[in-house]
Amino acid sequence: MIKMETPKHITIFHGPQHPGITGNMSVELDLIGETIQKATTHVGYLHRGFEKLIERRTVIQAFTIVCRICVPEPDPNEANFAMAVEELAGIKITERAKYIRVMVLELSRLSAQFLWMAGQSGSIGLYAVGQWAIADRDLILDLFEELTGGRVYHMYVYPGGVRRDLPNGFLDKVTDLLIYLKERMNLYNDIFINNASFKNRAIGVGIIDKEEAVANGYVGQVLRGCGIKADVRKDAPYLIYDELNFEIPTQKAGDVYARALVRRDEILQSINILEQVVSKMPKGDIMIKMPTHRKFKLPKDDTWVKVESARGEFAYYMAGDGTEKIRRMQVKGPSLIHGFTLLEDLLIGAELSDVALIMNSLGICPPEIER
Amino acid sequence: MKWSIDIKGTLSPVSILGAFFDKPNTIAYPQVKKETAKGYRGFHTNVLSDCIGCSNCQDVCMNDAIDMIKTDMEYNAKNASQCIPRIDYGRCCWCSLCTDVCPPDSLKLDEEYMNVSKYASDFIYIPKNQ
Numbered sequence: 001m002i003k004m005e006t007p008k009h010i011t012i013f014h015g016p017q018h019p020g021i022t023g024n025m026s027v028e029l030d031l032i033g034e035t036i037q038k039a040t041t042h043v044g045y046l047h048r049g050f051e052k053l054i055e056r057r058t059v060i061q062a063f064t065i066v067c068r069i070c071v072p073e074p075d076p077n078e079a080n081f082a083m084a085v086e087e088l089a090g091i092k093i094t095e096r097a098k099y100i101r102v103m104v105l106e107l108s109r110l111s112a113q114f115l116w117m118a119g120q121s122g123s124i125g126l127y128a129v130g131q132w133a134i135a136d137r138d139l140i141l142d143l144f145e146e147l148t149g150g151r152v153y154h155m156y157v158y159p160g161g162v163r164r165d166l167p168n169g170f171l172d173k174v175t176d177l178l179i180y181l182k183e184r185m186n187l188y189n190d191i192f193i194n195n196a197s198f199k200n201r202a203i204g205v206g207i208i209d210k211e212e213a214v215a216n217g218y219v220g221q222v223l224r225g226c227g228i229k230a231d232v233r234k235d236a237p238y239l240i241y242d243e244l245n246f247e248i249p250t251q252k253a254g255d256v257y258a259r260a261l262v263r264r265d266e267i268l269q270s271i272n273i274l275e276q277v278v279s280k281m282p283k284g285d286i287m288i289k290m291p292t293h294r295k296f297k298l299p300k301d302d303t304w305v306k307v308e309s310a311r312g313e314f315a316y317y318m319a320g321d322g323t324e325k326i327r328r329m330q331v332k333g334p335s336l337i338h339g340f341t342l343l344e345d346l347l348i349g350a351e352l353s354d355v356a357l358i359m360n361s362l363g364i365c366p367p368e369i370e371r
Numbered sequence: 372m373k374w375s376i377d378i379k380g381t382l383s384p385v386s387i388l389g390a391f392f393d394k395p396n397t398i399a400y401p402q403v404k405k406e407t408a409k410g411y412r413g414f415h416t417n418v419l420s421d422c423i424g425c426s427n428c429q430d431v432c433m434n435d436a437i438d439m440i441k442t443d444m445e446y447n448a449k450n451a452s453q454c455i456p457r458i459d460y461g462r463c464c465w466c467s468l469c470t471d472v473c474p475p476d477s478l479k480l481d482e483e484y485m486n487v488s489k490y491a492s493d494f495i496y497i498p499k500n501q
Contacts, residue, residue, distance in 0.1 A: 062433075064468065149412040
């Protein structure tokens with residue numbers, strides 16, 4: 001739309017059908033030539049209202065909804081929900097269940113990072129990388145299919161443990177996949193991360209200031225790409241993360257390329273974590289006996305739990321009121337702050353062709369905004 | 372503006388050509404079908420000789436996708452309500468909670484998942500007796 005009062009300006013909508021957009025949202029861009037003067041995020045194309053839906057269901061029923069809060073990475077939601085219920089009810093899960101949960105969370109992180117790689121490379125036209133990343137992600141989904149019975153929505157991590165035990169030979173399959181993915185990472189380094197066309201597009205684009213990142217509460221790769229070592233797995237360890245050896249990768253530049261390097265290193269760290277989990281997997285029960293399984297009542301109390309998702313800190317507030325239903329549950333993911341405050345700021349002065357590039361590097365997932 | 376050539380960055384993507392000699396990741400569907408994993412959450416099945424008609428499945432379903440109906444099929448003698456579950460696949464999310472809470476373990480999920488029909492009414496599904 002050309003504004004007649006200021007004919008130099010043109011306003012366009014980037015999304016919600018644009019392939020470079022992350023999910024069902026759009027950005028309204030005010031341009032002069034190719035340069036963005038103003039960006040406004042629009043959400044509301046999804047509106048599923050998870051928080052309200054959960055208030056009307058029992059604990060056991062609500063558990064099947066939470067995974068839908070983030071499509072590319074449902075497991076941090078399931079883990080958060082289960083951890084919140086367990087903390088409110090004072091339930092301790094078994095050691096094996098903890099290991100299986102970490103395995104599921106890391107596999108889920110890997111699958112989300114490969115999906116990011118597909119989106120990030122697609123945003124600058126490197127489609128071969130995207131197709132390969134999606135194919136490799138599918139191998140992880142095959143493992144999920146075998147373990148949980150579902151490829152995308154797993155509904156597997158349940159308050160009190162996990163729903164199914166590992167199938168025969170599952171750990172060997174995980175080990176084989178990790179060896180394969182490690183080899184593939186060399187290839188992705190060659191064709192994507194070290195690719196001159198990606199470097200030229202990503203270096204110096206979407207730079208985030210370190211102080212601003214801390215002050216505004218940015219999380220995940222956005223924070224680590226500015227050189228701040230922040231990760232829930234190290235800062236407030238949950239499950240068995242304090243028993244595992246892994247590093248928190250950081251970069252200093254704060255641009256799109258720095259965030260890509262952090263993500264690449266995180267894939268390698270996830271593989272490292274999974275190798276440790278597979279080698280240490282204990283025997284035992286996967287689920288404790290839950291009292292009044294179907295009509296489980298939450299005590300009158302509230303809690304705040306958080307996990308590290310592939311895109312940053314993911315936290316749940318949960319309050320019970322002594323009934324079978326959850327009084328209130330609030331979801332705090334990285335997308336709200338990254339999708340509004342940060343994206344709108346970063347796009348000012350950027351080129352139109354860099355919108356998808358910057359957006360993909362921030363890890364925005366609209367269902368989480370419209371929770 | 373200073374121009375510089377990133378020789379490594381320009382040459383390294385050439386390794387992508389090696390993919391011409393790799394086995395493709397895709398399969399020739401529909402000639403070759405992908406095997407579904409054991410335990411995949413597909414269609415419901417119900418062993419009628421075991422089903423006791425307790426409606427636990429209906430009770431736990433968060434989408435209200437299950438209703439208990441009378442049919443002319445032969446039931447278990449212990450089926451007190453003489454009703455069996457019917458699933459609305461327009462609502463079902465395949466969470467499998469109904470099979471978790473089934474006391475005689477008669478309601479299960481099969482690995483079969485393909486359902487093609489031009490009639491919306493076919494979404495209302497009575498689980499096969501097996």
